[in-house]
Amino acid sequence: MRLSLKKFIYYLIKLRSRIFLPFFLLYILITSYIILMIEPETFGSYLTALYWVMTALATVGFGDYAPVTDAGKAFTIFLYVTGIGMVSVFIGNVIETVYRIEKLKVGGKMKYTGNDHIILIGWNEKSKAAVQEIIRSDQTVDIVLIDHMEKSPLIDEHLFYIRGDATDEQTLMRANLPEAKGVIIFAEESPQVNDAAKDPLLVDGKTLLIATAITSLEEQMNLSIHVTAEVVHQQHIRLFERVKVDEFIPTNEMISHAAVRSLFSHGITHIYSELMSRQVGESIYEIDKRPQWMTYRDAFMDLLDEGATLVADHTNLHINQKLDEPIPIEARLFVMCDKETIAKIQPESNV
Numbered sequence: 154m155r156l157s158l159k160k161f162i163y164y165l166i167k168l169r170s171r172i173f174l175p176f177f178l179l180y181i182l183i184t185s186y187i188i189l190m191i192e193p194e195t196f197g198s199y200l201t202a203l204y205w206v207m208t209a210l211a212t213v214g215f216g217d218y219a220p221v222t223d224a225g226k227a228f229t230i231f232l233y234v235t236g237i238g239m240v241s242v243f244i245g246n247v248i249e250t251v252y253r254i255e256k257l258k259v260g261g262k263m264k265y266t267g268n269d270h271i272i273l274i275g276w277n278e279k280s281k282a283a284v285q286e287i288i289r290s291d292q293t294v295d296i297v298l299i300d301h302m303e304k305s306p307l308i309d310e311h312l313f314y315i316r317g318d319a320t321d322e323q324t325l326m327r328a329n330l331p332e333a334k335g336v337i338i339f340a341e342e343s344p345q346v347n348d349a350a351k352d353p354l355l356v357d358g359k360t361l362l363i364a365t366a367i368t369s370l371e372e373q374m375n376l377s378i379h380v381t382a383e384v385v386h387q388q389h390i391r392l393f394e395r396v397k398v399d400e401f402i403p404t405n406e407m408i409s410h411a412a413v414r415s416l417f418s419h420g421i422t423h424i425y426s427e428l429m430s431r432q433v434g435e436s437i438y439e440i441d442k443r444p445q446w447m448t449y450r451d452a453f454m455d456l457l458d459e460g461a462t463l464v465a466d467h468t469n470l471h472i473n474q475k476l477d478e479p480i481p482i483e484a485r486l487f488v489m490c491d492k493e494t495i496a497k498i499q500p501e502s503n504v
Contacts (some may be wrong), residue, residue, distance in 0.1 A: 154391070169411065172248070173242065173243070173246065177242075177243055178238055180235075180236070180239065181206055181207070181210070182203075183200040184198060184206050184228075184236070185203040185206045185234055186199065186202070187228065188202050188203040188205065188206065188225065188228060188229075188232075188246045189201075191220070191224050191225050191228055192220055192221065192222055192224075192225045193207055195218065195219075195220060195221055195225070196218060196287065197267070197323055197446055201218065204218075204267035205218045206232065206236075207389075209229065209232055209233070209236070210232070210236045210237060210239075210240045211475075212237065212266075213239065213503055215495075218489055253454055254337070258315060258481055259304045259308075259314065260304050260305075261300075261302075261304070261305065261312075261314040261315050261316025261317070262302065262316060263313075264315075264327045265295075265297050265313045265315065265327065265328055265329045265330070266330070267327060267329065267499070268329070268330070268333075269294065269295075269297070269299050269332065269334045269338070270294065270295040270296065270313075270332070270333055270334060270337075271294060271296050271297070271333065271334055271335055271445070272296075272297045272298075272325075272328050272330065272333050272336045272337070273286055273296060273298050273299070273300065273336075273337050273339065274298075274299045274300075274319045274336065274337065274338045274339060274363055275299075275300060275319075275338065275339035275340065275341055276298060276300040276306055276339075277339060277341075279383070280298070280338055280339045281306070281307070283337060283339075284296055284298075284307065284309075284312060288309070288311065292311070293311075294311065295311050295312075295313060296309075296311055296312050296313065297313045297314075297315060297328045297329070297333070298312060298313070298314050298316045298495050299316075299317065299324060299325075299328055300314070300316065301317070301318065303316070307427045307485075315328045316449070319338075319363045319365060319366070320359070320362045320363050320365075320366050320367070322369065322377050323372055325366060325367065325370055326370070330367065330370055330376075330378065331370070331376055334378075334379070335378060335379040336367060336378060336379070336380045336381070337362050337381045337382075337383075338360050338364060338380070338381070338382040338499065339383050339385060340356050340357070340360055340383045340384065340385050341359060341360075341456075341462050353385040353386050354389070354390070357384050357385050357386065357387050357389040357392065358385065360382050361385065361389075361392055361393060361396065361501055363382075364380060364382055364393060364396040364397070365396050365400050367380055367396075367397070368396040368397045371397060374452075379400075380397060380398050380399050380400075381397050381398070381399060381400045381401070381402065382398045382400075382401055382496075383400070383402040384401050384402065387401075427437060428457070430446040434488075436489070436491075436492075437464065437465075437487050437488070437489050438487065438489075438490065438495045439485060439486065439487050440456075440461075440486050440487070440495075440499050441486075441499060442484055442486060442497060443455070446480055447475045447479060448476065448477055448478060448479055448480060448481065448489055449475055449477075449478060449480055450476035450477055451464070451465070451480075452480060452486065453472065453476060454497070457486055458496040459494065459497065459498055460489065460491075461489065461490035461494050461495070461498060462488060463486060463487075463488050464487055464488060464489050465487040466480070466484050466485060466486055466487075467484070467485050471502070484497075
């Protein structure tokens with residue numbers, strides 16, 4: 154019986170919250186009509202009466218309109234007694250609603266409804282650096298982070314947090330995957346997990362499951378989304394053959410290769426850092442092929458005069474060995490330069 158009473162009281166509280174707003178609006182409309190009926194000469198129109206009721210309830214009191222009859226003054230007293238309390242409740246409800254929305258947003262329980270955003274899966278130091286890189290590259294693009302933390306690790310107007318399992322298609326839909334510009338999957342590296350969960354095969358296995366979920370949604374909805382995945386060991390890339398991953402980041406191999414090369418060529422790690430960071434002012438950008446460029450030499454020399462260096466076609470870094478070869482139609486050219494130069498070379502490029 155006691156439990157039923159608690160449920161009934163809780164139901165009344167929820168019902169009050171639901172009916173309060175329409176009741177409050179109806180109260181304002183009715184009281185505006187009543188004061189207009191009491192003193193039509195003072196207020197003249199319903200809009201003026203509505204304006205007076207709103208200023209009275211808000212305790213602003215501009216003084217441009219005021220009842221002059223005893224009936225009008227008596228109704229004003231009634232309005233103060235019954236209405237000002239309702240305004241306080243209304244303001245409290247608005248503040249509570251804003252708080253709840255913010256709490257849901259920070260807690261990752263809201264659905265992202267924007268488009269052309271970038272989805273980051275997994276939070277660690279690398280994804281934190283990726284957020285900063287994206288913001289530096291394009292301050293208008295939104296970032297949607299998917300992870301299982303209790304609340305968003307960063308507060309930024311362009312960062313949206315979705316709490317959930319990225320292998321679950323519903324979680325990906327809450328991040329609005331169909332409208333995303335691209336997805337980056339970072340390998341999980343939580344210090345709170347046990348040694349078994351840190352096994353490279355298991356870590357890459359979870360990345361594979363996430364990529365599989367994304368591929369499944371792409372096939373169901375006929376989508377084409379660029380997916381970049383971080384793998385702990387390059388040998389595991391073969392496991393991704395049946396899922397759609399456009400690019401891989403073989404982290405451990407990159408670090409090992411840079412470490413070994415630094416012993417034979419001192420300072421090479423600084424070059425790696427500069428290539429992977431925008432802090433030095435230069436980065437790598439993709440540009441469109443110009444009609445007048447027949448060979449790679451044509452493109453190389455023109456770009457050099459403009460302050461940029463042609464470094465690759467697709468993944469081929471041996472441009473200097475094929476300068477006299479014709480540039481194919483399907484070529485994807487990449488240059489190294491600073492933001493100011495790429496803005497002149499290709500104004501529509503996102504820098």
